[in-house]
Amino acid sequence: MSDEEITQEKQWVTLRSGSMQAYVGHGNVANVAHELRCAVGKPHGLLLASVEETDEDLVESLRRDLLAEGFTVSLCGLPSGRGSCSIASVEGFWQELAEVGITSDDLVVAIGAAEALSVASFACSFWCGGTQLALIPTDLSSALVAGTTPLPLELPGVHRLVMQEGHARFLFCDLGLMDLDDSSESVLYARALMVAIAISDSDKAFGRLWDRSDDLAAGDLAVLATQVADTLKSRGRTVSSASAATRQSAEYGLTFAWAMRGLVPADVPFSTLLAEGMRFAARLSAGMDGLSVDDVLAQDEVLDRLGIGYVACEVNPDEMIAALKTECFRRSRRFMLCLPKALGRVRLSAVEDDLLAEHVGAWCDVHADLLTDDEADPAPEDAESALE
Numbered sequence: 001m002s003d004e005e006i007t008q009e010k011q012w013v014t015l016r017s018g019s020m021q022a023y024v025g026h027g028n029v030a031n032v033a034h035e036l037r038c039a040v041g042k043p044h045g046l047l048l049a050s051v052e053e054t055d056e057d058l059v060e061s062l063r064r065d066l067l068a069e070g071f072t073v074s075l076c077g078l079p080s081g082r083g084s085c086s087i088a089s090v091e092g093f094w095q096e097l098a099e100v101g102i103t104s105d106d107l108v109v110a111i112g113a114a115e116a117l118s119v120a121s122f123a124c125s126f127w128c129g130g131t132q133l134a135l136i137p138t139d140l141s142s143a144l145v146a147g148t149t150p151l152p153l154e155l156p157g158v159h160r161l162v163m164q165e166g167h168a169r170f171l172f173c174d175l176g177l178m179d180l181d182d183s184s185e186s187v188l189y190a191r192a193l194m195v196a197i198a199i200s201d202s203d204k205a206f207g208r209l210w211d212r213s214d215d216l217a218a219g220d221l222a223v224l225a226t227q228v229a230d231t232l233k234s235r236g237r238t239v240s241s242a243s244a245a246t247r248q249s250a251e252y253g254l255t256f257a258w259a260m261r262g263l264v265p266a267d268v269p270f271s272t273l274l275a276e277g278m279r280f281a282a283r284l285s286a287g288m289d290g291l292s293v294d295d296v297l298a299q300d301e302v303l304d305r306l307g308i309g310y311v312a313c314e315v316n317p318d319e320m321i322a323a324l325k326t327e328c329f330r331r332s333r334r335f336m337l338c339l340p341k342a343l344g345r346v347r348l349s350a351v352e353d354d355l356l357a358e359h360v361g362a363w364c365d366v367h368a369d370l371l372t373d374d375e376a377d378p379a380p381e382d383a384e385s386a387l388e
Contacts, residue, residue: 006030007222011229013148013236015166017125020147020236022171024229026221029058029136029174033065036107036134036170043070044106047097049120051080051112054138058177059111071107074100078116085115086154087162093123097131104128111136117146118164122153125167134170136177139186143173143228144193148235149250160258161331166239173228175221182219182307188271191216191306192253194231196278199299200249201234202344210298213305249346252338253277259323264313275308284351284359285339295343312370317361324356 008025023035037043046066050059059075066073076096079089102108108131110120117135124133137143145151146168153162180187194216198205208230215223241247256277257270264273282299285291328335336348 007225009225009229011233013171013232014240015148015236016240017165017167018169020166020168020171022147022173022229022232024143024173024175024225024232026175026225029062029172029177030065032062032109032134032136032172033069033071035172036066036109037069037071039170040107040132044072045100045102046071046073046107046109047076047100047102048073049076049078049093049096049108049110049116051078051116051138053080054111062109062111066109076100078110078112078119080112080116082115083154085118085151089119090123090153093119094127097123097127102127102131104131107132107134109134109136111138112142113137113139114142114145114151117142117168118150118153121146121150121167122164125164130167132170133168134172135168136172136174139178140175140180140184140190140228141186141193143171143178144190144197144231144235147171148232148239171232173225175225175228180219180221180224182217185269185271188269188306188308189274192271192274192278192303192308194227195299195302195306195308196252196254196274197231197235197238199278199340199343200238200252200346203342204344205230205234206298206302206343210302213302217305217307245347248348249338252340252346253281255327255337256280256324259320259327260311260315263315263319263323264311268311268313272309272311275303276311278303280359280363281337281339283363284337284355285341285349287355287359288339288349288351290339290341290349292342295340298343299340310370311367314368314371315364317357317364320360320364321356324360 006027008023008028011022013020013022048063063073108124110117120133124131135146137146148166150164152160194209198209212223212227216227238250239247253274257273260273282291282296286296325335336350338346339349340346
């Protein structure tokens with residue numbers, strides 16, 4: 001790292017429980033110890049928790065830097081992988097906090113992907129009534145999710161119902177630690193999230209993403225750092241809003257994506273499902289005289305520029321409607337979908353059965369055709385036909 005220029009920009013992110021200081025750049029993990037020392041004042045105990053896959057040299061470098069700044073550092077592991085974001089993992093982490101003797105005056109630094117960071121977030125939000133937490137995500141999508149909208153905790157047979165709010169006070173997003181290849185699912189999912197978050201926030205946020213989209217697709221790291229900071233700020237505004245309707249817009253595209261997860265092949269990436277959820281919601285809103293045709297096509301254009309594709313699948317329309325309703329009714333007594341009324345105004349909306357059936361049928365027909373025509377681009381034709 002000494003031979004590379006360290007870049008860093010700071011962004012305050014508003015959360016319902018307070019605020020989070022985000023540091024976004026390249027190589028800025030080298031600044032973690034100094035920034036934390038300046039932020040907390042007199043250093044006390046610190047637990048440095050990391051997933052097994054974390055580079056040992058990174059952990060050791062952080063440990064030495066933190067010791068040099070006056071912290072008393074202890075090390076522990078964090079669970080990682082599918083299914084690790086669970087109550088059992090939180091309980092295990094609480095045991096680690098107890099054994100080390102972490103108090104509300106101390107600090108926890110967690111390194112890993114969204115699952116591990118979400119476990120740390122939940123555990124620290126309750127420990128001693130709230131213990132300060134710093135996150136170091138190791139992939140791009142985790143940088144956008146872990147601090148502002150941590151993953152729900154899983155229970156046996158119960159999925160995405162034990163929700164939590166962001167608790168972290170510091171987020172260090174070092175792009176140099178991440179795989180930023182265009183084919184990486186974490187990158188594609190992060191790009192889809194950038195679109196969903198911008199549309200949920202404001203037309204200005206979407207305009208900034210539109211202007212940066214070509215540079216993001218080209219891999220410009222400086223533009224990416226700026227967009228990550230912008231996206232975090234936008235998400236913070238949404239999830240910290242005093243309006244429940246605004247906070248609910250954080251679900252934009254996700255209900256459709258989770259409903260489709262069980263109906264399409266397992267190898268379809270979640271980034272594609274999220275993008276399809278946004279495309280479907282935009283067309284459905286336009287069919288209800290909500291979102292304008294120009295805005296529907298603008299969303300399509302940004303998703304295309306960022307390289308987020310379409311799913312080729314054959315889905316029964318009745319099964320798709322049933323899956324959508326099942327997903328909605330798991331957390332509510334009402335069937336309502338997050339639809340964009342305008343750029344920057346996404347709201348839960350009731351949808352008439354006939355209109356829902358019409359749009360679901362159109363979606364299923366278009367995407368079934370992709371199975372026999374790999375070169376097809378459904379966006380222009382589908383947008384026009386769905387809006388007639």
